[in-house]
Amino acid sequence: MEALLQHIKKFYPLGQDAQEALYNCFTQKQLPKNELLLQHDNTCRHLYFVEKGALRGFYNLDGKEITHWFGFENDFVTSFHSFITQTPAVENIQLLESCTLWSIAKDDLTTLLNQHQEIERLLRIAYEKYYIRLEERFVNAQFKTAAERYENLLTQTPHILERVPLGCVASYLGISQETLSRIRSRL
Amino acid sequence: MEALLQHIKKFYPLGQDAQEALYNCFTQKQLPKNELLLQHDNTCRHLYFVEKGALRGFYNLDGKEITHWFGFENDFVTSFHSFITQTPAVENIQLLESCTLWSIAKDDLTTLLNQHQEIERLLRIAYEKYYIRLEERFVNAQFKTAAERYENLLTQTPHILERVPLGCVASYLGISQETLSRIRSRL
DNA sequence: GCTGTTTTTTGACAAAAGTCAAAAAGCCAA
DNA sequence: TTGGCTTTTTGACTTTTGTCAAAAAACAGC
Numbered sequence: 001m002e003a004l005l006q007h008i009k010k011f012y013p014l015g016q017d018a019q020e021a022l023y024n025c026f027t028q029k030q031l032p033k034n035e036l037l038l039q040h041d042n043t044c045r046h047l048y049f050v051e052k053g054a055l056r057g058f059y060n061l062d063g064k065e066i067t068h069w070f071g072f073e074n075d076f077v078t079s080f081h082s083f084i085t086q087t088p089a090v091e092n093i094q095l096l097e098s099c100t101l102w103s104i105a106k107d108d109l110t111t112l113l114n115q116h117q118e119i120e121r122l123l124r125i126a127y128e129k130y131y132i133r134l135e136e137r138f139v140n141a142q143f144k145t146a147a148e149r150y151e152n153l154l155t156q157t158p159h160i161l162e163r164v165p166l167g168c169v170a171s172y173l174g175i176s177q178e179t180l181s182r183i184r185s186r187l
Numbered sequence: 188m189e190a191l192l193q194h195i196k197k198f199y200p201l202g203q204d205a206q207e208a209l210y211n212c213f214t215q216k217q218l219p220k221n222e223l224l225l226q227h228d229n230t231c232r233h234l235y236f237v238e239k240g241a242l243r244g245f246y247n248l249d250g251k252e253i254t255h256w257f258g259f260e261n262d263f264v265t266s267f268h269s270f271i272t273q274t275p276a277v278e279n280i281q282l283l284e285s286c287t288l289w290s291i292a293k294d295d296l297t298t299l300l301n302q303h304q305e306i307e308r309l310l311r312i313a314y315e316k317y318y319i320r321l322e323e324r325f326v327n328a329q330f331k332t333a334a335e336r337y338e339n340l341l342t343q344t345p346h347i348l349e350r351v352p353l354g355c356v357a358s359y360l361g362i363s364q365e366t367l368s369r370i371r372s373r374l
Numbered sequence: 375g376c377t378g379t380t381t382t383t384t385g386a387c388a389a390a391a392g393t394c395a396a397a398a399a400g401c402c403a404a
Numbered sequence: 405t406t407g408g409c410t411t412t413t414t415g416a417c418t419t420t421t422g423t424c425a426a427a428a429a430a431c432a433g434c
Contacts, residue, residue, distance in 0.1 A: 147390095175391075176392055
């Protein structure tokens with residue numbers, strides 16, 4: 001829990017009251033590798049903070065698993081579309097390593113937002129950061145070549161390569177596993 | 188201004204106080220076609236609401252203009268990265284048609300956020316919606332073919348095709364103008 | 375209605391990336 | 405260490421998309 005409070009401070013520092021309220025709404029979960037945190041067609045009712053471990057969001061396309069994001073230490077993860085709209089998810093969330101997570105239910109978060117303006121602000125600022133991050137990924141996906149995307153990954157998030165099978169990385173970069181393998185061999 | 192207040196209501200309905208405060212912070216701008224609202228390397232200090240007209244965000248890549256978003260009636264537009272971080276923008280914002288815009292300065296928005304919790308909430312909810320929208324575009328860009336992306340555009344945002352030169356649409360879809368032309372001819 | 379400009383289309387070719395199948399390498403547990 | 409699995413790489417070929425150049429069409433101003 002200390003990690004969560006520390007991490008939140010970087011977005012927007014909360015007062016004692018808000019911190020305690022947050023504290024009371026999050027519960028710890030220890031889950032083993034490969035566990036499915038969310039299955040598609042179910043509505044995602046929780047937001048998770050990753051204290052330790054790695055996980056991914058993926059969905060099926062023509063029988064293939066497409067990984068479209070990873071979560072590691074200090075990331076907030078959920079199926080955003082499903083969590084925000086409370087409609088069934090298209091994606092699955094799966095643990096790539098055994099994890100220590102902190103989970104908060106949508107309803108509890110809503111209550112927190114009503115009771116603590118500071119938490120509303122925290123969330124707004126968090127969205128700003130996540131929006132910018134997604135925008136960068138979008139520009140990468142749309143306007144860069146496969147090799148450039150891989151090089152970006154190497155410089156910006158090399159830990160992904162160390163902790164995740166290349167098959168997942170390939171779909172994360174939007175390329176086939178074979179192409180990724182060839183790019184790696186000629187660098 | 189009526190359009191702005193009406194539009195905001197769809198995100199989160201504001202009380203009288205907050206509405207008036209908003210009202211006082213936005214100023215109207217009438218600008219002619221082709222005007223540059225923002226030039227790259229300048230910091231974007233305003234958020235705009237489009238009452239009437241069309242505009243685009245674009246940047247230069249190897250001497251080519253890459254359009255990465257459009258704004259039309261009832262859109263909020265700005266260079267999000269620059270506006271949020273108050274650092275120089277990589278992109279330009281240009282009017283594709285003459286426009287009626289409502290503009291608010293970053294500082295005034297910050298003040299509003301401090302004075303009206305409702306507006307903080309409104310903004311948080313707006314970010315949620317914009318985040319989801321961007322996520323969909325990202326998945327499209329990364330995992331769909333050029334033809335599929337064009338068909339999506341046709342069904343989901345056909346107004347873009349009616350109001351914007353195909354050259355801009357092509358880069359918006361992440362394909363060359365020639366490829367777009369060929370896709371269109373064989374549908 | 376004509377001219378000059380911009381936008382869009384077409385053609386020939388090149389480059390990038392995908393597919394399918396098989397081989398190689400890594401990993402794990404008996 | 406030795407099979408039996410999974411993951412990664414390699415090879416041959418196909419498909420998709422990009423590039424460059426030129427033609428055709430659309431548009432604006434006179």
